[in-house]
Amino acid sequence: MNILVTGGDGFVGRYLCPELVERGHMVTSLSRSPDPDVLPDEVETKTGDVTDYDSIVDAYENQDAAVNLTALPPLHEPRPGTFHDTVCIGGAVNAAHAASQHDVDRYVEMSSLGATMQSPIAYWRTQGLGDMIIEYSDLDWVVLRPSFIFGEGSETFTFIKTYTTPYVTVLPNGGDEPTFQPIWVEDVARITADALEKEKHGGKEYDLGGPEVLSFGEVTRMLYQAEGKSVKIVSVPMWLAQVGLYAAEPLPWIPFGINQARSLEMSNVTDHNDIDAFGRDTSELRSLSTYLKEEKI
Numbered sequence: 001m002n003i004l005v006t007g008g009d010g011f012v013g014r015y016l017c018p019e020l021v022e023r024g025h026m027v028t029s030l031s032r033s034p035d036p037d038v039l040p041d042e043v044e045t046k047t048g049d050v051t052d053y054d055s056i057v058d059a060y061e062n063q064d065a066a067v068n069l070t071a072l073p074p075l076h077e078p079r080p081g082t083f084h085d086t087v088c089i090g091g092a093v094n095a096a097h098a099a100s101q102h103d104v105d106r107y108v109e110m111s112s113l114g115a116t117m118q119s120p121i122a123y124w125r126t127q128g129l130g131d132m133i134i135e136y137s138d139l140d141w142v143v144l145r146p147s148f149i150f151g152e153g154s155e156t157f158t159f160i161k162t163y164t165t166p167y168v169t170v171l172p173n174g175g176d177e178p179t180f181q182p183i184w185v186e187d188v189a190r191i192t193a194d195a196l197e198k199e200k201h202g203g204k205e206y207d208l209g210g211p212e213v214l215s216f217g218e219v220t221r222m223l224y225q226a227e228g229k230s231v232k233i234v235s236v237p238m239w240l241a242q243v244g245l246y247a248a249e250p251l252p253w254i255p256f257g258i259n260q261a262r263s264l265e266m267s268n269v270t271d272h273n274d275i276d277a278f279g280r281d282t283s284e285l286r287s288l289s290t291y292l293k294e295e296k297i
Contacts, residue, residue, distance in 0.1 A: 002026045003196060004059055004104075006050055006095060007069035008043065009035045011153050012110065015189040016067065017043050023193060030059045050091035057098040065106040065196050068095045072123065085126050092130035096137045106202065107139040108195050113147045113181070113207055113268050121266065131205070142195040143205040144188075147268045150288055151185030152295070157223060164220050166229040174235035175217020181209030181269045182219070184286040194278050206274035211282035212289065213269050219288070226292040 008017050008029025018040050020027045027043045034045035048056035050070045060066060072087050092109070099107050115127035134141045148156045164171070191208065195201045214222075217233050224231045273282065 001064040001196070002028070002062060004028045004030060004063045004066040005069060006030045006048075006056070006067070007071075009038050009045070010069055011151075011155065012149060012185060012188060012192075013069050014038050014153070015151070015185045016069070016192055019186075019189040019193050020196075023197070028059065028063070030056060050095050051086050053094040053098065056094060057101060060098045060102040060104055063099075063102065063104050065108070066095070066099050066104050067108045067110065067192060067196065068092065069110045070095075071110075071112075071127065085122075088123070088126035088130045089133065092133045096134055096139060100138055105140060106142070106196055107134065107137075108142045108144065108192060109134045110192070111143050111145045111205075113145045113209065113270065114266060115145055124266075135205070140202045142201045142203075144192060144195060144208060145205065146183050146188050146208040147181040147210065147270065148183075149185050149188055150182045150291065154185070156180075156182075156219075160216075160220055160223055164224075164231070166224045166227070166231050168232050168234060169220065170234045170236050171217055171220070172236055175220060175233050176215050178266045179213055179215050179269050180219065181213050181273070182288040183208055183210035184288075184291060187275075187280075187285050191275065191278050191280070201277070204277075206277060207270045207272065208275055209270040209273045211285050211287045214288065222289060222292050 003020055003025050005013050005017055005020075005027060007013050008027070009031050013029060017027050017029055021040050021042045028046055029039055029043050030046045030048045032047065032049045034047055036043070036045045039045065046059050048059055050056055050068070068091070070087060070091050096107065109131060111127050111131050112124060114124045115131055117125060117128040117132065119125040119128060131143050134143060150156060187210070188208065220233070221231055275282065275285070
């Protein structure tokens with residue numbers, strides 16, 4: 001198949017594009033500032049911005065399938081002048097319309113576990129609205145909603161190390177919340193490729209998680225232990241941490257704010273892990289604890 005991957009040189013795309021090439025597909029990566037150095041030589045790169053329909057529509061010509069990976073970081077406040085609404089909602093409208101105009105046969109939307117229009121958090125609310133746009137389109141769509149994705153270049157690792165310190169760190173409620181079900185980026189890439197290739201997945205949405213359920217505090221300890229550092233967690237009341245993040249919202253040099261305050265109490269764990277729909281069992285997935293023991297981060 002000819003497959004277009006928007007955001008193909010981003011965190012997930014750098015693993016998905018090689019997976020698709022290895023399976024024999026012709027792959028094109030579309031992004032605002034293409035970086036061909038992070039992709040296999042076989043991947044063609046094109047320039048386009050999902051918030052600008054005219055800049056992306058031609059890229060969908062002669063494509064059999066498409067994957068939309070574009071989104072703003074959920075754990076940091078967007079840089080000035082960028083908005084979740086513009087990318088997650090406007091981008092979904094533009095990408096879906098462009099794919100429809102060129103009769104793309106299969107369309108995969110990479111969403112996020114917890115995405116719902118009712119969420120009080122901008123990232124998950126706009127992701128939920130973006131999902132609805134895709135699901136009401138005339139495309140043969142698949143929506144994937146993974147919990148936090150880990151691997152080299154993971155934004156979650158960066159966030160935790162920005163928010164915490166080794167040896168002694170302060171966390172709301174001792175780091176018992178929020179909880180995650182981390183899933184390895186290469187496992188996500190393989191599942192995404194399956195969603196593109198197999199007709200039975202059309203018109204379905206899948207919640208995806210890894211083999212472990214971990215709290216923010218547990219992940220923090222694991223990250224620093226992987227560097228040979230210990231960490232003692234000092235507990236503060238959740239309300240106090242949230243007050244601090246609300247207060248930080250107007251300060252442009254602090255990458256946290258209201259959305260991060262609200263996310264502190266959010267569980268990011270599947271009710272049912274849909275990896276079984278792709279013929280996989282959690283025992284076959286790479287766990288975060290195994291990854292941190294085997295890789296340097």
